[in-house]
Amino acid sequence: MSLNVEILEQSFERVKPNATQFASSFYQNLLTDYPQIRPLFANTSMEEQEEKLIMSLVLVVENLRNPDYLTTVLQQLGERHVRYGTMRQHYPIVGAELLKTFEAYLGEEWTPEVKQAWTDAYGAIANIMLDGANHVEEIVEG
Ligand code: HEM
Structure with missing residues (x-):
């Protein structure tokens, strides 16, 4: 992965103090749009889900400098997502909503450089998760 690690780390630090609101606003946007x-x-505690999303984003950002470990973790996460009913075509939707939420929380700090860094990072994350999903036989192609 050749990602703009410093920009990702710095911009994520700005969101962290409001992480709970960030996650809640992300799922609200996603499920409304x-x-x-x-x-x-349907059967998910969204409060718990928000915590899990935050924890996984923290894990990703904290391990940008450990790409081998990150790849393994994300492949496993992608594999589990097949069981949650996640399909290939959901990934760009979730990515767009995540970027939209970052934009709302970063305001003026959502510069073209930051946007590019997160676009690249999400693309890489999604590709690794989908790679993991492909290991599961009953992958549903959308
Ligand atoms: C960057 C991409 C994503 C990340 C980091 C992420 C993160 C997570 C995490 C940490 C969990 C908790 C369960 C576990 O660890 O296995 C989870 C569950 C789940 N995710 Fe994702 N996810 C991503 C993409 C998606 C996409 C594209 C969808 C499709 C709409 C999705 C739908 C779900 C569902 C349905 C669950 C299960 C909720 C439940 O337990 O009832 N996720 N996700």
Whole structure:
């Protein structure tokens, strides 16, 4: 992965103090803009889910300098997502909503450079997760 690690670390630090609100606003945006995603979270405690999302984002950012470890963790996460009903076409939707939420929280600090860094990072994360998902036989192609 050739990512802009410093920009990702710095911009994530700015979001961290409001991480809970960030996650809650992300899922609100996602489920409002894409109601077709709602059934996937029908039996989910969204409060717990928000915590899990934050923890996984922290894990990703803290391990940008350990790409081998990060790859393994993200492949496993992608593999588990097949069981959650996640399909290939959901990844760009979630990416767009995540970027939108970053933009809302970073305001003027959401510069073209920061946007590019997160676009690249999400693309890399999604590719590794999908790679993990491909290891699961019953992968559902959308
Ligand atoms: C950057 C990409 C993503 C990250 C970091 C992420 C993170 C997580 C984490 C940490 C969990 C908790 C369970 C576990 O660790 O296995 C989870 C569960 C889940 N994710 Fe994701 N996810 C991502 C993409 C997606 C996408 C594209 C979808 C599709 C809409 C999705 C839907 C779900 C669902 C349905 C669950 C299960 C909720 C439950 O337990 O009821 N995720 N995700």
